[in-house]
Amino acid sequence: MAQALELITGRLPVIAAAILVCAAAYLLPRLANLVRLYNIPVVGKEIGGEEKRRNAYLAGARKLYNDGYKKFKDTAFRISTSRTSSVIVLPPKYLPELSKLPDTVLSMTAAVDESMETKYLKIDTYIPVVPHLITRQLTPALIRLNPMISREVSELLKIEIPPSDDWKEYNAHDKLLRIITQVSGRLFVGPELSRNETYIDTAINYTMDVMKGQRAVQKMRPWKRPFMVSKMPEIKNLYKRIDEADAFLAPLVTLRKKMTSEGFEGERPDDMLQWLIDAQEKFDDPVSRDTAKVQLGLTFAAIHTTTLTAMNAFYNLAASQEFVGVLRQEIEQVLADNDGLFTSRALQAMKKLDSFLKETLRMNPATMAAFQRKVLQPFSLTNGQQIPAGVTVEVPAVAVNFDPTIFPEPERFDPLRFTKVVEQAAGSEGTKFAALNQFVSVNQNSLTFGYGRHACPGRFFAANEIKMLIGHTVLHYDIKLVDGVSDRYPNLEFAHMSIPDPSKNLLFRKRTT
Template structure:
């Protein structure tokens, strides 16, 4: 009978024969790792002194502005890499001088949509970047319609202010952020969903709270280490609240959309929901109630969140720099008297000092420390020879640029008339293009809040009109100041590369004599 040899015994006896092969294989692996070129090694790191990637990520969560500023000061005209909240893969931060060549690269090389998907954690927020219907409807229907829609928007701004503000016959404390959420919700809703529903509490509840809850999910997921997200993010209370909100909003939108689909062609409403439904059909996209409800919520998020933040920042600045109030009020009243007391497109364009004040607000209090975020889908080479490998994200340090004294003299001083003066100087020199670059809605290598290139925010023209109308209405109707005992302008909250005004603060308002 043959002796039975166990597998461990057999391996033990033959191991001495296998050892040379194993050693040789390990040596090959080690040599390959040593000799292989790190595709990012030529790009300097910022924040390495902080230690591990997780420590660097936590530092970014708490003070991204400092990290961008350090990199920009050291490598102003080049590139540097940082660890952000997305993952442990560094973000490549590039100098603004590269923007003109970067904006020419196709979407299959640099993807705006994939970068947004990562930033907004779409697995949990359910945001849908990449939909063609929304930018198409905005560019072809909404923006061209603004001149004829402005009177409706003006009426909605004034009426919603009167609805939401207390009488203010004497100095009255008002949480302006909370008020603006409802005002902006109504004004945006007037264009998005029509006059019958824009003041509906059910619509306002869905639109406003969806906006807040999306940002809560983003911040909650940002707070988790990337490797923990697949296991823990889905159980976060913020994620579960958002899922319930989506279900509720779908139930509200369903009868609205179904009723729209039954209307004859000559009775179609003139609003964004209708344009969006037609745009979906044009592109052959899903035109289901659930899909349209989700897109409508996405519009509300984009419009309500950013517009309210910018307007709140503007009110905080108005209260903190009271010398600007009579200057801006005089301009508003003068322009309105010259335009039949209507906030028409020409009237809004004539409010150049107000426009400057709002642009300075964006410069001084941008919503993010970086801009022009793109995911690299294919390796490419910059004109300077640096190779940017597939798989990384690139950004431009927009906040650091906005605080660069070589770009903006006295950058740490809030100057509400900064851009008004720049426009006037450019016009005196006959530099029409330079004057235009200093408008609130303009994008340039030094003004990147609205993005840059073909993916610059298409809704910024609506947002600009809304914010100007809100500020002009408030200036004409109210005096505003900080609360008693407040020392200077209220600081913003900064977290994970984002900045937002403190929503808990109040200002004091008083009606002015008409």
């Protein structure tokens, strides 16, 4: 024992040196990251400390993003959010180089998981089979499916908002949510379930439960979440909803698989559920093979985003009576040139409708920031600035939308803003501007649908669905704000989100002119 003690004592300097080397190897890179991080300025310092800035962000982050964009327009700045990781906001000029970085450096999935609090909600935000189905099946199929989508929209409008000679008041959110759920459901699960009330309830409330769960988690301080989240009623309701959806969808999935395996010779269903069943063998990840989870993922993405966009459009339409006639005239003329059908060609020709929708999203973006990515490996921008691992980067989309150097008079809602831009350009420039200024376009000045290779793949279906919904409404209904209201309903803002107020009503009647 004495000899061992003497040996250890004699080697203490060596052991101490080794410990110091290991500690330095561990700590120095982290200290260097901290130095790089804290060299980036923070927006909202005048508000107070980290917790006060976080609460200001949760109350509505629009002002913080706008202030940061104006003050640090060409450089990075930090913003205090509800995320556990630090957030660095980058100028949009860096988007081309950021989009070239691999997912092993900048991860959209990791950023979305953190934003949606999937660790606690137990939902899957990335399902490999979904983008495959959308890009390889759904988008190419729209040419043949558009007439069916149009019929669904027309029928469901009449069911949910029966034509009346008198003005009738309806909650816009409730009606649009039911219509979009059923139209989307027709493509996702087929006619067997799309108008089934149990399916409608499941699809609508799953989306709502996810958002309620996310907000409940984000309101709680990060250090409390591992201990308290599972006890929250919002989380318990979400877990229950997922189990119910699985039980509800399972019989139809079993029936479809059985029908396929027995060599069914009739007309095969032409919808996402059947495409999913046919494609599952190509994907070996467990989530892609879980049909219920895939359907829930599709339902959440389609219903939530499409309903918000449609509500914003309907609120703008009701508040812009002078523009209803302009849209109606264009839609009638285009349909007359296309045998009365909402074909892909017809939808492409509705330039004023397209501009109206793009301006709606410019004025009312669903989120204040775009291109959110988690940094998995450190990297440097072309200006030499180093971005450390572990942070989240994003671009201030709402500030770009209201930049007067990009959009003149940005505070003014101009439904024909984007058609004017195209008309003013000539020749090849006109073609270029037309491509850049479509509703579904993605570029440094149009970030609603993301940017780069991870831009929203379902935006083409969503655009067609919304255009048909507005088109059929304008053709067959008059629409206006309720009596006593003259201005467009303001959106509700929470953290980085902006949503049309779901409590507001609109007036509808059968078209009179």
